[in-house]
Amino acid sequence: LNGEVISIGHELLMGEIVDTNSSFFAQRLAETGVTVRWFSSVGDDLSHICEAIERALSRSDVIVTSGGLGPTSDDLTREAVARVLHEEMRVDAGLLAWLEGVFRQRGIAMPSTNIKQATLIPSATSVPNPTGTAPGWWVTSRGRHIILTPGPPREITRMWEETIGPRLAQITGTGVVYTRTLKTYGMTEGGIDEVLADLFGKENPYLGIYARPDGIHLRIIAKAPTRPEAARLAEPVEREIAARLGTAIWGTDAETPASRVIALLSAQGRTLAMADSATGGNTAALLAATEGHGKVFKGALVTGPESGSLGAVLAAASAAARVVQALDGEHQALALADAAREGLGADVGLSVTRTPDGGVYFGAVSDKGSHSGGETRRWPRDIAMNRAAVMALIGLAGAVSRGEV
Amino acid sequence: LNGEVISIGHELLMGEIVDTNSSFFAQRLAETGVTVRWFSSVGDDLSHICEAIERALSRSDVIVTSGGLGPTSDDLTREAVARVLHEEMRVDAGLLAWLEGVFRQRGIAMPSTNIKQATLIPSATSVPNPTGTAPGWWVTSRGRHIILTPGPPREITRMWEETIGPRLAQITGTGVVYTRTLKTYGMTEGGIDEVLADLFGKENPYLGIYARPDGIHLRIIAKAPTRPEAARLAEPVEREIAARLGTAIWGTDAETPASRVIALLSAQGRTLAMADSATGGNTAALLAATEGHGKVFKGALVTGPESGSLGAVLAAASAAARVVQALDGEHQALALADAAREGLGADVGLSVTRTPDGGVYFGAVSDKGSHSGGETRRWPRDIAMNRAAVMALIGLAGAVSRGEV
Numbered sequence: 001l002n003g004e005v006i007s008i009g010h011e012l013l014m015g016e017i018v019d020t021n022s023s024f025f026a027q028r029l030a031e032t033g034v035t036v037r038w039f040s041s042v043g044d045d046l047s048h049i050c051e052a053i054e055r056a057l058s059r060s061d062v063i064v065t066s067g068g069l070g071p072t073s074d075d076l077t078r079e080a081v082a083r084v085l086h087e088e089m090r091v092d093a094g095l096l097a098w099l100e101g102v103f104r105q106r107g108i109a110m111p112s113t114n115i116k117q118a119t120l121i122p123s124a125t126s127v128p129n130p131t132g133t134a135p136g137w138w139v140t141s142r143g144r145h146i147i148l149t150p151g152p153p154r155e156i157t158r159m160w161e162e163t164i165g166p167r168l169a170q171i172t173g174t175g176v177v178y179t180r181t182l183k184t185y186g187m188t189e190g191g192i193d194e195v196l197a198d199l200f201g202k203e204n205p206y207l208g209i210y211a212r213p214d215g216i217h218l219r220i221i222a223k224a225p226t227r228p229e230a231a232r233l234a235e236p237v238e239r240e241i242a243a244r245l246g247t248a249i250w251g252t253d254a255e256t257p258a259s260r261v262i263a264l265l266s267a268q269g270r271t272l273a274m275a276d277s278a279t280g281g282n283t284a285a286l287l288a289a290t291e292g293h294g295k296v297f298k299g300a301l302v303t304g305p306e307s308g309s310l311g312a313v314l315a316a317a318s319a320a321a322r323v324v325q326a327l328d329g330e331h332q333a334l335a336l337a338d339a340a341r342e343g344l345g346a347d348v349g350l351s352v353t354r355t356p357d358g359g360v361y362f363g364a365v366s367d368k369g370s371h372s373g374g375e376t377r378r379w380p381r382d383i384a385m386n387r388a389a390v391m392a393l394i395g396l397a398g399a400v401s402r403g404e405v
Numbered sequence: 406l407n408g409e410v411i412s413i414g415h416e417l418l419m420g421e422i423v424d425t426n427s428s429f430f431a432q433r434l435a436e437t438g439v440t441v442r443w444f445s446s447v448g449d450d451l452s453h454i455c456e457a458i459e460r461a462l463s464r465s466d467v468i469v470t471s472g473g474l475g476p477t478s479d480d481l482t483r484e485a486v487a488r489v490l491h492e493e494m495r496v497d498a499g500l501l502a503w504l505e506g507v508f509r510q511r512g513i514a515m516p517s518t519n520i521k522q523a524t525l526i527p528s529a530t531s532v533p534n535p536t537g538t539a540p541g542w543w544v545t546s547r548g549r550h551i552i553l554t555p556g557p558p559r560e561i562t563r564m565w566e567e568t569i570g571p572r573l574a575q576i577t578g579t580g581v582v583y584t585r586t587l588k589t590y591g592m593t594e595g596g597i598d599e600v601l602a603d604l605f606g607k608e609n610p611y612l613g614i615y616a617r618p619d620g621i622h623l624r625i626i627a628k629a630p631t632r633p634e635a636a637r638l639a640e641p642v643e644r645e646i647a648a649r650l651g652t653a654i655w656g657t658d659a660e661t662p663a664s665r666v667i668a669l670l671s672a673q674g675r676t677l678a679m680a681d682s683a684t685g686g687n688t689a690a691l692l693a694a695t696e697g698h699g700k701v702f703k704g705a706l707v708t709g710p711e712s713g714s715l716g717a718v719l720a721a722a723s724a725a726a727r728v729v730q731a732l733d734g735e736h737q738a739l740a741l742a743d744a745a746r747e748g749l750g751a752d753v754g755l756s757v758t759r760t761p762d763g764g765v766y767f768g769a770v771s772d773k774g775s776h777s778g779g780e781t782r783r784w785p786r787d788i789a790m791n792r793a794a795v796m797a798l799i800g801l802a803g804a805v806s807r808g809e810v
């Protein structure tokens with residue numbers, strides 16, 4: 001099936017916002033067996049929107065639009081679809097009751113302009129929008145599907161997951177799409193390609209490989225009539241990958257290096273302190289951005305990554321740090337981690353530090369033991385701090401999950 | 406003049422990358438007097454690219470494409486334009502010599518596939534690409550302009566600034582576009598609108614107002630035959646805004662809160678240390694991401710923003726911090742800033758801290774004096790740390806520039 005994504009809004013064509021919805025839809029449509037061949041964007045102009053929809057109807061089986069479902073006179077996507085299909089928009093009693101309820105909950109009277117958000121045309125059914133006031137439309141006409149969604153990415157994600165994705169998978173006969181992502185660190189794309197060569201190139205389950213800032217991701221996509229069946233299809237592939245890649249896999253699905261650290265330490269009721277002379281506070285910022293950090297993350301001692309050794313800073317915080325200056329690489333990292341743990345009174349200490357020759361090392365220390373590692377390759381300047389933060393967090397997560405720290 | 410932007414590449418339609426080029430072109434085209442009415446994206450498919458270019462030629466005066474100028478058989482944008490215009494691609498001796506030189510400098514032999522990057526058609530001239538191997542094309546045909554650029558955003562930016570923008574401004578009669586951005590903090594959009602009401606709504610110089618994470622930005626866009634003339638047009642507007650908004654303006658053009666702090670302290674040869682119990686290391690990360698931080702930014706003491714007062718951490722680093730726990734709001738912030746300065750041995754101390762009632766305060770301290778401030782409103786959770794970091798950095802920059810700290 002051919003797919004097409006149309007994004008609608010003046011602000012796109014002024015360059016005021018970057019369109020991220022189209023790539024979201026493209027990914028999701030591909031999973032559902034729809035090959036997207038065209039994106040287009042038009043402004044809030046009725047004839048331009050009509051033209052774009054007419055063209056899409058002439059060449060695409062599934063058309064997804066975003067934007068133009070608001071309450072103002074600039075929001076014209078419904079009007080355009082009604083005009084192209086020669087149908088009339090009518091207020092739907094059920095939608096109106098729902099919309100009035102939304103406003104009641106917010107404690108404000110519904111402005112009369114919002115009534116058009118409660119309309120449908122005869123060939124459309126409504127797509128619930130649990131986080132906004134603009135329900136979507138699902139139009140079936142001439143054997144084509146036109147799916148209208150609002151502009152805000154957050155609303156679209158929920159609508160796709162709860163309604164559009166499942167319904168579309170049924171229509172395309174894809175059934176349910178089950179995806180599972182395994183995240184690795186420390187192996188190259190080529191190295192993984194070699195180890196898993198026989199698993200690639202299959203249709204169902206499909207195995208994709210993607211290079212990301214936190215390592216190489218492997219994505220298993222299985223399609224079957226029901227979710228348990230799809231999961232059963234994916235499961236042996238996951239098991240096989242896990243057996244071959246072992247500890248190179250540090251997480252799955254939505255896990256991040258920081259969420260993995262927080263989850264592991266949180267489950268053990270332990271706290272974490274950091275010494276950072278390589279990432280300029282970025283590692284702490286990743287931890288602080290993670291749900292649940294409050295009970296785990298006690299703090300960090302950060303030096304400007306170009307301002308010299310952390311030893312000088314830590315000397316003020318901990319006598320243990322005085323010896324740090326004399327050490328190199330991993331040993332320095334371990335001494336720093338220990339000093340941070342002691343200085344900030346945490347169960348686990350983590351450090352990330354840079355040596356004068358450009359190597360970046362991390363150290364993790366607790367009462368249980370210690371673990372350290374490093375990278376001597378030079379990352380490009382603009383991503384070096386993020387990469388070092390990721391390395392340290394994944395290194396710590398591995399050590400904690402193995403019980404070494 | 407009507408404008409249209411076409412982005413080309415399979416990876417866009419798979420949702421693997423988000424298209425940021427289209428919004429870049431849309432902004433730049435608008436400044437040059439071209440109104441963009443359509444974006445479209447197609448894959449690496451010759452007939453689809455031809456179709457998109459033909460449609461664009463039927464409705465737009467200026468067409469900009471990105472992508473598809475690489476050396477592989479998948480890169481088909483030149484081929485599509487040649488086909489649509491019934492012209493033949495020929496190797497250009499000058500381009501070939503340049504391209505061979507690029508490879509010679511890189512110390513590798515030019516692969517024969519790259520030769521097509523040295524081709525032109527009769528109605529095209531070349532657009533130099535100083536940072537890549539794919540020169541652009543500028544095609545003039547049927548009174549339309551088709552401008553072909555490669556995919557990488559970094560290459561496009563240089564090509565626009567050095568060649569496309571100036572040439573297009575001459576063609577459209579816009580002359581030179583001069584822009585000047587004034588960045589404010591602490592005023593609302595409505596408040597600024599009131600104070601500057603009479604300056605808005607003019608054509609040339611045009612004054613735009615934009616809400617950004619680091620405050621409200623005002624952008625003056627002046628057009629004139631030459632750059633000095635355009636600058637002269639903008640200058641009285643800038644002077645008027647500066648007079649009315651005074652110290653609410655913290656920076657201009659590409660300045661960021663962190664670059665402002667680094668530039669001011671660097672010029673004075675002073676160093677900076679931080680205590681952070683509100684932004685989880687984000688303030689340090691902003692400083693560490695800024696050119697020139699090495700000589701200025703010594704380090705930061707960071708607590709997990711939900712793990713309680715920074716006083717406990719600082720107690721280990723500085724005796725001065727022992728009193729901190731007893732203080733509130735701005736006074737606590739000042740004590741923390743002083744402790745960070747002392748503990749890390751810097752000239753200037755900056756702190757950002759949160760009180761239990763949700764207020765966020767910053768303090769800045771040096772031998773010269775001190776300055777503090779705060780916000781009691783609650784920012785949404787996902788942006789709170791960034792907003793607090795911006796507040797502290799802008800607060801410090803103001804105090805340093807006024808000689809208070």
